[in-house]
Ligand code: VG1
């Protein structure tokens with residue numbers, strides 16, 4: 001086994017987006033492509049010699065090969081130990097949990113989240129820092145800078161490591177520990193929620209369906225829901241992680257999790273439904289014929305948090321991404337706690353959580369989480385809902401309708417225009433920035449100053465907020481791998497309970513039409529309608 005220094009030249013475009021570097025598998029499989037990025041991560045860090053790195057991924061195509069590459073490079077770069085999930089599997093929240101629990105230096109998570117997997121689909125990689133959370137912008141910018149000047153990387157010439165055998169091995173003087181990716185995470189969940197009450201709920205006939213979408217959460221959900229909480233066998237569907245996610249799109253929304261929706265809406269269907277995404281950090285919550293928007297889910301969980309043992313002492317604050325509805329703000333106001341508005345992406349919550357300013361965080365894109373880890377956490381949100389349902393002994397629909405009656409409803413929808421021409425998308429955003437809108441109370445490109453470290457992030461989405469509080473937000477996705485995706489976020493507050501049951505697409509129709517006109521969406525993108533509505 002010898003350490004090799006391999007000469008290389010930079011690749012264009014290795015710029016981490018909203019959540020790491022995401023590209024087609026074909027791009028990642030080019031000689032030196034992954035290696036350049038991994039070496040750039042290591043070169044942007046200091047002080048890791050002899051320390052521990054956590055490595056794992058969502059099990060998608062190319063996961064195992066990438067883990068082997070990283071293990072050998074970690075050894076050649078002087079890491080003391082790598083902890084790798086068995087089979088190379090580790091959900092994003094479990095990676096965060098393990099980094100924190102064992103106080104490791106950091107971790108590398110291999111995932112393109114909800115993007116499809118397979119030889120012609122997507123792959124991704126991101127670095128998490130010692131708090132367990134995604135690298136903040138300063139770190140991702142340093143990594144990107146390194147990718148532009150890299151001239152060599154270090155690796156170990158060695159046979160592949162057995163990723164399936166639990167336990168410790170030594171590779172070129174570095175320790176590799178293959179560990180059970182579920183155990184530490186499941187143990188953490190037991191400390192946060194009333195497992196006895198949830199078990200009693202299932203014993204008394206409550207039924208749920210959890211759609212793991214052939215992605216990473218299957219083993220976690222089977223262990224926690226079926227084994228520890230006693231939900232009936234078969235509660236978890238599509239529970240075996242597959243390299244291509246069964247050919248599906250592991251995105252937990254009404255479009256892609258249609259099998260779950262059909263089961264819930266069947267006459268003898270279960271009481272509660274949930275789904276998670278490719279890497280296990282997103283969640284969708286549904287009741288019988290009732291869909292809970294992620295923004296409402298955050299607000300309902302915040303309002304009911306003290307029913308859960310881990311949050312019985314109350315919340316320090318709530319944080320939400322800017323495009324997420326203000327439903328959580330109303331709860332924060334009533335609780336007398338601060339509510340923070342951050343740019344899109346979980347990396348912006350890290351400082352607020354570390355500094356004890358926020359306990360719960362959420363994004364409209366099916367992401368909810370708390371200070372138990374530093375990532376959003378799909379199964380955690382499902383367990384929190386189960387805990388609330390067990391305590392309240394009410395249905396999902398009744399709890400959300402009751403919440404609207406108490407706080408009013410922030411009627412909300414997001415319209416995505418996927419795969420549009422990148423130049424046209426940039427032009428549309430430029431046009432929006434330059435518009436003159438005298439009727440709007442606010443018209444700006446959202447900028448955020450981190451209250452903890454003072455870091456400033458600009459151009460985080462164009463906001464048009466009207467005097468009655470209704471708003472349109474536009475931004476371009478930072479996770480796609482083909483063309484551009486325009487996201488249009490629409491929100492209007494409805495205080496009148498008599499109007500709470502209205503279809504958001506109807507309630508927001510004026511705003512939707514206006515959003516199209518202001519941005520000249522059809523003229524600039526050629527699209528008459530969005531590709532996905534959530
Ligand atoms: C999307 C979501 C964002 C989320 C990000 C990563 O980003 O909008 O809220 O944090 O994905 O989630 P964008 O830039 O495409 O809008 V995941 O589950 O893909 O790691």
Ligand code: CO
Pocket residue numbers: 113114277278279280281282
């Ligand atoms: Co994800």
